[in-house]
Structures are given as structure tokens and as C-alpha cells.
């Protein structure tokens with residue numbers, strides 16, 4: 001289907017794409033404004049048209065930025081009413097950065113326990129200041145809020161399942177999104193596509209972005225008797241040990257009227273149910289008498305894909321592989337990458353007035369993203385390798401977490417998503433303590 005961009009001007013947004021061939025584009029290079037940093041042709045008489053596939057935090061944030069910046073935006077979501085399996089813990093900075101209203105938050109977690117394989121529990125939130133907390137919310141609540149906001153700013157929401165993305169043969173022809181909605185097949189031709197369709201991304205497959213290793217995460221939502229729920233009022237627990245996961249941690253996170261109890265693993269996915277039994281066993285005295293109200297499982301990407309921008313298609317959030325090791329955190333990075341990518345398209349298209357190309361997306365989105373976050377991702381990858389490898393490493397990790405300097409540095413980096421300012425003397429002490437813990441647990445020298 002070799003549609004040219006001029007055809008798009010007369011399409012009704014939801015009408016099937018025409019299948020007739022139109023004459024080749026006759027855009028003259030002289031239309032390119034020499035002084036512009038972007039070397040693509042202006043779009044005459046229409047706006048740049050973008051499809052965002054997936055209405056999670058990544059997709060909604062991308063759609064909001066695109067629509068706000070003057071791009072004609074279509075946001076596809078296959079099941080707006082369902083809930084993404086997720087712990088729902090956010091870094092504090094996300095509330096102000098993404099204007100998340102306070103009433104969406106179920107719990108303000110101010111206490112955190114990390115529990116070692118030998119059941120030594122360390123209070124991990126001692127250095128939190130009076131106004132600091134970890135917001136916990138339900139994803140169904142957050143996702144529908146973000147989608148509605150993108151819509152209010154001008155994005156067109158399409159409740160539909162995207163089946164595939166047709167990649168054009170020539171560099172200036174449109175991409176065609178094929179989808180089903182209300183039991184009928186439809187297509188939409190667009191200039192730019194943002195793939196925000198999560199860990200099983202069809203957009204990534206359509207553009208041959210390369211695969212990635214995934215962890216599997218399993219979670220039960222358990223409604224506890226009132227007196228037991230009180231214990232988890234503002235407390236989250238993290239458990240480490242071979243019994244709950246060979247390479248990750250298990251959690252009990254408080255939600256509005258229940259706790260989310262879950263675990264994950266990369267290297268032993270077939271045993272995930274055994275690890276879930278492990279966390280239930282460890283937290284038994286605190287969650288017994290509870291009623292399971294939902295069971296859910298989902299893959300978590302372990303690293304970014306080999307290719308995240310191809311042609312005029314960019315991947316964001318889980319589709320790109322933006323979940324940190326060690327913490328398994330992805331909501332903030334999804335929303336942030338979606339917003340950065342949307343803003344990059346707006347900048348490169350000068351408010352939706354010009355066509356963009358692969359080079360623009362790489363320069364305005366990928367390069368900026370990598371400069372900001374690659375270091376964080378690599379650092380957490382290293383921590384996971386050192387401390388989650390076996391029970392000795394996990395005992396060392398829990399011991400270190402008792403250190404107030406470690407807590408302050410960890411929380412400042414996590415809550416505000418910027419590297420906390422260290423102190424040389426404390427850093428040196430921390431290094432010695434770390435080596436000491438590792439020697440004590442038999443890791444150094446092995």
C-alpha cells in the first residue's frame with residue numbers, strides 16, 4: 001500500500017485507508033527552511049499525524065505531550081477498564097512532575113521493611129523526612145486518569161486492539177495501523193508511531209526491534225481482616241531469599257482495602273508459583289485469614305531492546321525495555337519516556353508543521369533519554385548481580401540497608417530520580433562497610 005502523505009489530508013481519522021495509489025510526492029527540497037535544525041519538508045495544509053499504541057503511563061504521557069504540542073494524535077487502548085498487574089509504587093517526584101492529584105493515592109507508605117533470608121528485618125525508611133512518602137496506587141485508577149487527561153488536551157482515544165503495523169516501503173509514505181474495534185476491522189494511516197504497548201509489544205515486532213529477556217512477575221491481591229490491614233496501614237515489606245525468588249525480591253504492598261503480595265524471577269520462571277507460596281509462607285502470620293480477590297501475572301523486561309527507533313517509529317516504556325533491575329521499577333520511566341518522546345516529536349516537527357525522520361527521533365528522544373538514564377540502569381543492574389545472586393549476598397544487602405547513610409542515598413535517588421549528593425567520608429565508610437558485609441557473607445574471596 002504505497003499511500004502518499006497528500007492522501008492523508010482527506011482521510012477521516014477512523015475511515016479505512018484508501019487502497020488506490022496516488023502520484024509520488026512532489027515536494028521540492030527548496031521547501032526545506034535552510035535555517036531550521038530539522039531538515040524535513042513542511043506539511044502543507046495539515047498537521048503531523050501520530051498514532052500512540054497502548055494507553056498505559058507511557059502511551060498516555062506521549063499522547064498528552066503530542067496533543068499539547070499541536071500534533072494530531074490517536075491513542076489506541078485495547079482494554080481501558082482492565083488493570084495492569086502492578087505493585088503501584090511511585091517515586092514521590094512523579095506526583096508533582098506529572099500533576100497526579102492526591103485523591104488518586106491509596107496509601108502513603110512511610111515505613112519500609114526489608115527482610116533477609118534468615119528473617120532479619122531492617123527498617124528501611126528511617127531517614128524519610130516528615131513530608132516524604134512512597135505513594136501507592138492502583139494502576140486502573142492512574143491509567144484511566146492519565147488517558148482522560150490526554151483526551152481532554154486533544155488526543156483522540158480509540159478503544160481498539162491493534163493487530164499490526166504496516167511499515168511503508170518508501171521513506172515518506174505513511175504507516176498504517178490495522179486494528180479492531182466494535183467487532184470490525186479498521187485502519188488508520190499516520191506519519192509517526194509511538195509504540196507504548198508494553199512488554200509483549202506488537203509494534204516492536206512489526207519494526208523488528210529485537211527481543212529482550214523478561215522476568216515473570218506474579219501477584220495476588222489479598223483482602224485482609226481489618227485488624228491485619230492496620231499493620232500495613234503505611235508499611236511496605238520486601239522479602240529476599242531463595243525461597244521467595246532466586247534473583248529478585250518478593251513484596252507485600254498496601255493498597256486501598258487490600259495488600260498486593262507478589263514475587264518475580266528471570267531465571268526460573270517455571271517455578272514462579274513455588275516462589276509465590278514462599279512469600280505467602282514468610283508473611284503468613286501477617287496475611288493469614290485474608291481472601292484472595294485477584295491473581296495476576298505479567299512479564300517485566302530486563303533490559304532495553306537493541307533498537308528503539310526505526311524509521312518514524314519509536315518505542316517507549318516497557319515496549320522499549322525501561323524497567324530498572326534491582327527495584328523492578330517501570331511506571332515513572334514509562335511516563336517519562338512517553339513524555340520525552342512526545343515532546344521530541346513536537347520539537348522536531350515544529351509543533352506538528354513538518355515531517356520528521358529517524359534522525360530527528362534518535363537525536364531528540366533517544367540521545368536525551370540515554371544521556372539521562374543509562375547510568376542509573378547500569379548501576380542498578382550491577383547491584384542486582386552482586387546482591388541478589390544468593391542468600392549470602394542478600395544477607396549482606398539487608399545488613400547494608402540498616403545503615404542510615406545508605407538509606408538516605410537510596411531514598412533520595414529513588415524518590416526524586418536524581419543522584420543524591422554524597423559525602424566523601426560517608427562514601428569511604430560505606431565502601432569499607434560494603435566490603436566488610438561481603439566478606440562476612442563469604443562473597444568476596446569466592
Ligand SMILES: Cc1cc2nc3c(=O)[nH]c(=O)nc-3n(C[C@H](O)[C@H](O)[C@H](O)COP(=O)(O)OP(=O)(O)OC[C@H]3O[C@@H](n4cnc5c(N)ncnc54)[C@H](O)[C@@H]3O)c2cc1C
Nearest residue numbers: 054056057058078086087088089162198317318330331334
Ligand atoms: C507484578 C508487577 C508489579 C510491578 N510493580 C511495580 C511497582 O510497584 N512500581 C513500578 O514503578 N513498576 C512496577 N512494575 C512495572 C510497571 O508495571 C511497568 O513498567 C509499567 O506498567 C510500564 O508502563 P507502560 O505504559 O510502558 O506499559 P503497560 O503499563 O504495560 O501499558 C501498555 C498498555 O498497552 C495496551 N496494549 C497492549 N497491546 C495493545 C494492542 N495491541 N492494542 C491496543 N492496546 C494495547 C495494554 O492494554 C496496556 O494498557 C510492575 C510490574 C509487574 C508485572
